Amino acid sequence: MPDDGTELASAWDELASHAALGPFQSRQWVSAWNESHVDRPDVEVIVAETEQGRGILGVVDGLPPSGVEDEEGVRWRKGLLRQIGYKL
Numbered sequence: 001m002p003d004d005g006t007e008l009a010s011a012w013d014e015l016a017s018h019a020a021l022g023p024f025q026s027r028q029w030v031s032a033w034n035e036s037h038v039d040r041p042d043v044e045v046i047v048a049e050t051e052q053g054r055g056i057l058g059v060v061d062g063l064p065p066s067g068v069e070d071e072e073g074v075r076w077r078k079g080l081l082r083q084i085g086y087k088l
Helices: 006-017 027-037 071-083
Strands: 044-050 053-060
Touching: 006 027, 006 044, 006 053
Parallel strands: none
Antiparallel strands: 044 053
């Protein structure tokens, strides 16, 4: 359901107001990342809705995966998240 983005932004903000989102799940962060990394308007956000509510499953940005996280990468990511106050 393409629109000018206001409906999606409203849904995302509503979801975020009731969820414990990590820093990389905020609409502002994803929007900033998108503006600096993707130069076309075909980015899609996958949203699921169940009886319990809605949730963002992911963002399809058209870029290939940058790699597969190994054990060292997991440790680094978790360490970074702990440093910025994210509870694992």
